Amino acid sequence: MRELIVAYQHRVAGFTYAITGRSDSVEDLVQVVFVKMARSIARLKAPEQFEPWLFRLARNTCIDHLRRQKLRRIFVPFAPEHENVPEPPGSVDTEELDALRHALAQLRPKDRALLALVQEGRSHTEIAESFSTSVAAVKARLHRAREQLRQHYQSDEN
Amino acid sequence: MKTENKAWALLREHAAAQIAPGFPERVLQAARAAASPLFIAHFAMCAATAVACLAAVALYHARISGDEDTQSIAGWGEIASQASDFEQGL
Numbered sequence: 001m002r003e004l005i006v007a008y009q010h011r012v013a014g015f016t017y018a019i020t021g022r023s024d025s026v027e028d029l030v031q032v033v034f035v036k037m038a039r040s041i042a043r044l045k046a047p048e049q050f051e052p053w054l055f056r057l058a059r060n061t062c063i064d065h066l067r068r069q070k071l072r073r074i075f076v077p078f079a080p081e082h083e084n085v086p087e088p089p090g091s092v093d094t095e096e097l098d099a100l101r102h103a104l105a106q107l108r109p110k111d112r113a114l115l116a117l118v119q120e121g122r123s124h125t126e127i128a129e130s131f132s133t134s135v136a137a138v139k140a141r142l143h144r145a146r147e148q149l150r151q152h153y154q155s156d157e158n
Numbered sequence: 159m160k161t162e163n164k165a166w167a168l169l170r171e172h173a174a175a176q177i178a179p180g181f182p183e184r185v186l187q188a189a190r191a192a193a194s195p196l197f198i199a200h201f202a203m204c205a206a207t208a209v210a211c212l213a214a215v216a217l218y219h220a221r222i223s224g225d226e227d228t229q230s231i232a233g234w235g236e237i238a239s240q241a242s243d244f245e246q247g248l
Contacts (some may be wrong), residue, residue, distance in 0.1 A: 014169060014173040017169060027176050039192065
């Protein structure tokens with residue numbers, strides 16, 4: 001189990017950060033993902049499906065986290081100064097990363113997850129299975145998400 | 159495109175840097191704690207408290223509404239007898 005965590009911790013961290021956009025919640029979320037993994041890995045029938053399964057777990061954890069955050073804001077409205085708290089100073093130290101982070105923030109969480117899955121080297125077929133949709137639909141959504149990301153990324157850079 | 163790829167690489171690097179040393183040990187400890195009998199007992203205790211609270215509220219509500227029903231029936235009985243007395247008086 002420890003070896004699995006060591007092998008995947010950085011990749012899951014990158015994936016989580018791409019979806020949530022907050023570096024202060026990365027470690028907590030990655031921990032939740034691996035605790036879920038540890039508790040349910042025995043139920044994974046096909047070991048070759050481990051990687052897609054782990055990233056599906058990570059994606060669902062991140063989307064649940066964002067959903068809970070949104071719900072919390074409905075019931076406990078934040079003061080304006082507590083909304084969209086910026087990343088701690090010095091945490092994002094390059095312009096490229098800052099531009100990508102801002103561009104990703106303009107997309108829907110599911111589109112961010114889609115782009116992050118592609119960055120993780122997942123095939124269209126695997127993504128289609130994770131999203132319970134067709135390969136054609138994945139390709140179309142991916143094309144749209146990439147276009148949106150490119151537009152926001154370029155406008156942020158300029 | 160090239161800068162975008164570079165940015166993705168930086169993003170992964172930045173995220174990886176957020177994982178503090180000793181992370182696997184902390185995860186394993188948290189996983190063990192989540193599956194421990196103490197955690198289950200704590201969860202069972204919370205569930206039992208919630209059930210007891212709900213039962214108390216339901217009992218209190220049943221009692222209050224029972225008292226109100228008795229008072230209302232007595233009130234209506236009085237009104238009915240006054241109405242029948244009035245009818246007889248006519």
